[in-house]
Amino acid sequence: MATSASASTSSPFPFPTRRPPDDTLFYAVYPLPLPTALPPPDLHAALRSLHLSLSSHLAPFLASHLFHRDAFALTIPPPDHTAATSPCALCASPPVPHLHGALRFGDSLADEWLGVSLLFELTRAFPGLAARAWDSDGEFLLIEAAFALPRWLDPDTAPNRVFIFRGELHILPPSLFPATPSLDAALAAVHDDAVDTRAPDAVQAAIQRRIAGLPEKASENLHTARVIVPVPVAKVLKEEPCLIARAVEGFYDRDIDTMKHAARMEKFLKGPGGEGVEMVRTSVRMTRAMYAQLVQQNFQAPRGYPMPRREEGPEKWMEAELGMKIACGFEMMYQERRREGEEGKGSTWEVYRKSLEATGCFNGLLPGSKEYKRVMEDAMQYYKSSSLFSRTREILSAPVRRIDEILAMPYSAEEFEGSGLPPSDDDSWLYNGEDELAAELCARQQEMEEYETAKQYRKSQRKNVSGSSSSQSNEFNLGEITESMQEFVRKMSSFEGAEVPANRKDMESVDLDVNQFFKAMESVLGRSKDEPGNEAGFDGKSSSSDIDLEDDSDYGSDFGEESGEKGMDNAFMESYSDALNKELSMTTIEKSFARAPHPDTSNEGPSGAADTDGEMTPVDVDLNLVESFLNSYSSQQGLPGPASNLLGLMGVKVPPDGKKP
Template sequence: MSEADVSSIFSQKNSRLPEDSVFFSIFPDFSLSPDLKSQSPKTNISSHLQSLHLQILQTLSSYTANYIWQHEPFTISVSTQTPCAFCPSSSNHIPHLHGKLRYGDNLEDEWFVVFLLFETSRKFPNLSICVWDTDGEFLLIESAYHLPKWVNPETSTNRIFIRGGNLHIVPNSQFRSVPSLFDALSYVMTHEEKTKASSSVQLAINKRVGDYPDRAVKNMHRAKVRVPVSVAQILKHEPCLISLAVEGFYDRDIDSMKYAANMDRFLPNKSSDEIVEVSVIMSRAMYAQLMQQTFQAPKCYPMPPRSDAGYSAAELGMKIACGFEMFYQTRKHDGLEGKGGTWEVYRESLEKSGYFEGLLPGSNEYKRLMENAQDYYRKSSLHSRESEIMSAPVRRIDDILSQPFSLDAFKGQEIPPSDDDSWLYDGEDELNAALLERQQEMEYYDLNHKKSSKPQEPEDVGPSSSSNMDDYDLGDIAKSMQEFIQKMSSFEGAEVPRDRSSNDVDLDVERFMQEIDSVMKPPKAVHAEGDDEDFSSDMDLDYSEDSDDEELADEHGDEQAAFMSSYSDALSEELKSTTLNKSFVHASDPQPKKDEGTSNASGDVEEEFTPVNVDLNLVKNFLGSFSSQEGLPGPASNLLGLMGLQLPHDNKGK
């Protein structure tokens, strides 16, 4: 089997998968037998799979008997009878069991399925199980902080299995490329100890499923409701149908609400005498869907006044009754009644899969295979009865309501109180606790990741990543900034220097730095000799390169130059009394001797007009900005990173 034939069921790119659904495949070891092709797959392998199917259903029935699923029950199918439409093509070449479950808004259903699969692998150690959803390998997502570095959605195809109650990962060293499903299953079967994931991975998965099955029981909510007697009769015989009623109510539209306006099937007499009080069990997700939606009762539906003590039970029961009416009438009128689980459909699937191997009806071999199929169907239907009911609810409802029943059967009964629903309104603490746990897990991962990635030999690490500030050349910052200035910039952005040997663009850097100096230096500086030296101010204009402008200079220009000079002198005098000048680091010129005497009351003039050290100020400001980031991303680290520099973290004071 070539790698091209192996379609990834674990990748998030598989758009075929229905959303809000979980899928699984169960591969028994005997399906990998090398003499499989020499056997008759419809007689030997199929019978083995059917026997295993019944054993698994029997084992899990104690967990699923009283569980109310959100949309559909947990079921398992045999690949030789019903090929999996959502499994990779490679798996359909290997006889196996498979299943699918839509969990919708109730994520607890998905993790309960995961628990059932882990439990199956414990009870049947000679099985390898795959499980995935529309997110791909969601078990890897749950244990992402503990996985080997090479594991990702692209490399995990045909490598992740549940076996013997543990998660197994086929190592990358064994198969450098994507292994075929058959090779991966064979390797897991013969090298269980090598493929078993680390204890930290197992612990992360166990945190999620370890509370089951108790968590599944906790997820059920009992509520006291007032419903029409017909609804009470249905829930008495088939409690699982509450999920379809909630789905019909929650997913209602304008057309289905027309049926609820009449209530012809479940409240034919439109009388309050038809209302009885019962206790209903549903999942917490269903209860939340009913409670969190405002719904006006139909005019024909009798409701007590809001001041009545039982109004809440009546309102909840009204929503359930309307949900029953909407889904029942919609399926009946649209012909959506399912046939799955009936003997006719089951027999047709056997014929399409080649179960009878072209035998003539009525022959002895044909009769023998038919008897085996009928016996298997009778046994499996005992465990999949709920699935059959959910696939054909209209017929089942009609069967129940066709039997005689009365109001007296529901009157005088002791109704247990409703469960506390504070969880519906006080979930913030639980959410914050979950977020805090995730945050701590992420911080622990980051800490270990940094330790493992810390360089061992300092000579292999450049100065930009050194942890010792004393060994770091701060002059690299000024040099890199100068190279950055020399690069080309436009409205599309600036070029970042990555190679210092790259060719420079045509730019007069010397003049650009003179302009920078004119900003940082005062217009005049008094030297010790007493001579005045003119400096260009930020307002000065250089006309030296324009011969035409020199010829056009007149008296008006001289007056303007004189004004600007006087203006700059006055501005400098005003700035002397401020702290602006002290905010810059000045060049360390030698101080004048005392006997030369050039001081004044406000301090040395030379100190006032000492030129600003541009490079030193640049480095100082970068370090201050980087320190204020406290190790988090920020403008200083981002800009230095673009220049290929990385400052060491400041651990002082921590």
């Protein structure tokens, strides 16, 4: 399976040149096995059938629920995407059969997790369906389960490894795909029952805690309030209750330009002939986030807007003030959407304009100048003639067109008189959020404590194993230090730093050239294999200092060929080595290292170099290593320090210092 993996990666973000919106959930669903063998017409028909089945399954919930910004919806990619080779424009998915969507949740994080719960529900109801979900933070599901994730999983290794399948989270391990898998290979692995890709139980529990009770409990996030609004606003809300989201968005995101529309109120406060309209009381259902955005902002009613006197009671004043904000939001949203639809200055126009700037169309032109305006007008004309503009205009004008259709129907204030309105919901939750915040903080604190407890338990288990092994022998084995250090330097680490293996018995194969490492170490300690007399130290069995180290013969050959010094006089080198050894013997450097016992050389012939080498016996690297560790450990006087930390990480437990002060 791993051999089919591709090293190519696909960015989870649909915007290659700009950061995706911070308030949008992106998702994609894939039918498994992928119907890639179907011709494009049949494939598109299969996707339409799947889209109908999924929409029908979610219809009972979506028909009654109100989202803060956008509703959860799945769309079919354009037919030409099936035969395309570039990633999908919305979800950046490679050209594999899928449905996708984007849910703007604004300030309501509950909607983001509601969308996630719907993906879990769909994959549970349709076993042959896999899904992905991400936002501007990337794989945010992994962030939620951060304390339960394996150490290898990070933002660099996560692409094309995290999926929702059969109502559970699946993570493709590196043992299956050492490199980043291609999307089709990853989906094939998820669909293969013989391959275990299910995420650990701790990860599943962390995600399920966040979506527990959803989508059934989503109604608890809604709030119903009585309001006094102009009758056109009441008519629109009666026919299309979901448009309250657009009205609140228009009010909350207002600026100086849009507030000019609210000051005139030409659409919702004036009749067809310019006459005033009646005010009616109605009931509005919205999300709690919408209600908070309306109530918690001070906003002066426009001049001419009919507001009751405060003497009429606080309840009526609050209903009128809340209705005024909704009416102004409708006016600002309607007028701004209509203007953008007429001028074509929607979000896609901004993307198109920035692409022109990036390609240098306006280089050297002063904004506002005659030439700048001419180039801008030409670009606008080209944009309006493109299909991109027509699609954008249709989207922007959708609420405008629907509002015009509703207000074109006959209506009057009598429709809203005498109808029994439900009372406003209690909004104490808006002011008593401390308890909810404290509960959330306690849950997070408990999660961190459980993580630390498990971490300490694993640490104590390692100590117990180390203690039991040391108790079986009456004396401390100094060889553990050298063995642990050798295994440590053999461990191949990543660019993020060296890591000590948790279990030294399960070490990976050697990837480090240990011979070159010890050669460099011994050269620093003052020993060279090529020194005369040192050959005797390699005859018998000794410590690691007696390892037969290979010299850089290849390097020497290359260097000799390049420099032309391959035929250097050997006698000169021997004389030079004798002189160097004699010079070093008069210094104190050799006395700072412990040396291995000098083997018997009585059978060797006399030589000037042998006399000198009698004093320059090989350095015992293991003995010096152990001695340095013990001296450092002893100097800590029982306190934490580098020696005890490093030895502890390698699983070596040093007994207390037996020396008395």
